[in-house]
Amino acid sequence: MDINDRTVFIAGATSGIGLELAHRFAAAGGAVIVGGRRTELLDQLAAQGFATVPIDVTDQGSIDRARDTIIRDHPGLDTVVTMSGIGIPEDLRDPAHFAAAHQTIDTNLLGTIRVIDAFTPHLIGRGTGTIITVTSGIGFLPFPLLPTYAASKAGVHAYTEALRAQLDGTGIEVAELVPPAVATTPESARRNPSALELGEFATEVMDLLRTDPTPREILVKGVLMHRWAERDGTYDDLVAQRSQALAALPGRP
Template sequence: MKLSDHTVFIAGGTSGIGQELARRFAAAGSTVVVGGRDGDALARLAEEGFGTVRIDVTDAACVTAARDTVLARYPGLDTVITMSGVMRMEDLRDPAHFEATAATVDTNLLGTIRVVDAFTPHLIGRGAGTFVTVTSGIAFLPFPPMPSYAASKAGVHAYSEALRAQLAGTGVDVVELVPPAVATAGQEKVNPHALPLDEFATEVMDLLAQEPTPREILVKGVQMHRWAERDGTYDDLVAQRSQALANLPGRRG
């Protein structure tokens, strides 16, 4: 896809990968609108020249209001990126984990669907546009301490595949961004193998700029996750990653 002359809305773009992609698209010559819940972050981004709108993807009415605000200000919107997500550790031996499960699925999967549903009529009406959904390497190679995160992102992957099939012929493309662990918000301290954000964003933008745009944006650092089953490494890698279960609070000591 061409990176310039687009009008891009990033739901969940106030920090981390979303914020970095906002800056990259703006630097490439596109108009960028950032949505999020953090009022202070939105104010800072507005000072940088970004369009901003408050959106809580777990609240259907808020998503509709945000959609209406964005389209009123930017009727030429042609690209929607669904970045909102939460990642939580869960011990499935403790029934209390369900609160985290519900919040994770509501944000990561249902939140994605709410945003996509809100903007689908507009993009179909234009006869052209792009949805960029965001999954994770964990959707393809689970990290057992984060079961609901893995399940929600696997759900977004399946939903993206179905969405692409249903929108075929409308002029609306569906691109799935599949990040590995990326060093954002202190993650480099938690995971020393996390990919530097700048390096990740550069690779993502290069892949998005390809013609035709790949259906899945797979940086080198996520190939191991994406193709583990195909390559016959899945069982061994899940077993290795399961060792992290010993770090769950209820299992220490």
């Protein structure tokens, strides 16, 4: 896709990958609208020149207000990125984990669907545009410490496939960004030394987005082992390795 001069809304871009991509689209000449819940961070980004809008993807009213503001102020909106997501460790032996599971599905899966539903009529009306969903390598190679996170991202992947099929012929392209572990903070880099450096990840993502036609799945090199583990016969061994993190749960040996 041509990433130059895009009008891009990124839901969940006040930090981390979303914020880095906001900077990259802006550097390519785009108008970027940053959405998020944390008003203090939105204020800081507004001071840097970004358009900002408060949005809570678990609240339909909040999404509707954000959509109306964005389309009013940026009628040329042509790209929507559904970045919002959370990951919460869960002990599936303890039924109390369900609150975390509910919150995760509401944010990661239903939040993605709500945002897409809000902007799809606008994009269909334009006859062109791009929707970029964000899943995770964990959606293809589960990390057992984050079970519902993995399920939610697998769900977004399946939903993205169906969305692409249903929007065929409308002029809207649908791409799925599949990040591996990315070091978005110094703390996250210390916790996971193998995590991909944020700037390196974003550079690879933007290069892949520039490809014509846009790949259906935006797969940086660091996520290929996750995406193709079943095909490559490494799935069981890798899940077993990742299961070692369950020792961090209280009461586990």
